[in-house]
Amino acid sequence: MIYAPTITLQGRYDVDDHRLFGPIDMSISAGQWTCLLGRSGVGKSTILRLILGLETAGDFIGEIVADDGQPIAKRASYMAQSDLLLPWLNLHENVVIGSRLRGAEPDFDQANALIDRVGLSDHIKKKPGALSGGMRQRAALARTLMENRPIVLLDEPFSALDAGTRADMQDLAAELLAGRTVLLVTHDPAEACRLGHQITLLSEDGANAWDLPNTMPIRQPDDPEMLRSQASLLAHLRVGA
Incomplete structure (x- = not known):
């Protein structure tokens, strides 16, 4: 796998x-999950x-760099x-x-395996219009994982899923993206505390780190330290809303 850099x-x-x-x-951080939360x-x-270097509605004044000095966008999914x-x-x-x-030439064996792991093998020939919102999101996740890139940017990738399927897809993503540099945008404190090596809280004034349990992700949903961190983070977000 190509080197997964730290991005600043x-x-x-x-x-x-x-x-x-x-x-x-x-x-x-290189090879870790950073979870980004904020209102x-x-x-x-x-x-x-x-x-990614995509067009936005405003103006960014600053810099975004990888620690190896190489371009980011072509290495990212x-x-x-x-x-x-x-x-x-x-x-x-x-x-x-x-x-x-x-x-x-696509790796069809890999594609079939990913489709099976996101639970969509019975729907492989269906077009998006015949799929539910949750199925479509799982298909998009499989497409992202198929890219096998060292940098992965995820914008609320599990938001349309029921609780059980969400946990399963979190487990799958954590497994297959191990060693990648992952930035996950989420509104869910439980998700961030379960998946994150680090959590960043974005506000108008800055980007601040949030303390996480000493245990390593992916954390179990009933982990006492994770539950305490999750509750504290939710309380903080509610005060700041």
Whole structure:
């Protein structure tokens, strides 16, 4: 696997002369999961787009760099809030679309295995319109995992799933993305405390670290230390809302 770097983001972001966030000094550690939380509209999804070099509505003044000095975007896979499945392709075709767009031969065995692991083997020939929201999100997750990139940016990837399926997909993502540099945007304190090696709280004024249990992720849902951290984080977010 290509080296998974540490990514640092320093600067501020303005929209129409209004400060959305910053100045911030944020580090996304190499080979670990960084979970990014904050109120709606503070710019969490914008940070993902800035890392990828995608167009945004405002102006970023600062720098985003990897510790090896190499470009970031071409080494990253991205799962947006919207599943972005192509409606004219079936599930199987959507999962391998990355290889197709690059003019490469897809690894169909890997694709089939991923589709099975996200629980969609019985729906492999269905088009997105015939799938539920949760199925579409799992298909998008399989497509993201199919890319096998060292940098992975996830924007609320489990939000449409029921509690049991969400836990299963968290387990799967943690397993298959081990050793990658992952930035996960989430509104769920339990998810962040379960998956995160580190948690960053984004606000208009900055990006601050949140203390996590000493245990390593992925943490069990009934882990007492995790539950205490989750409750404390939820209380903090409610006060800051």
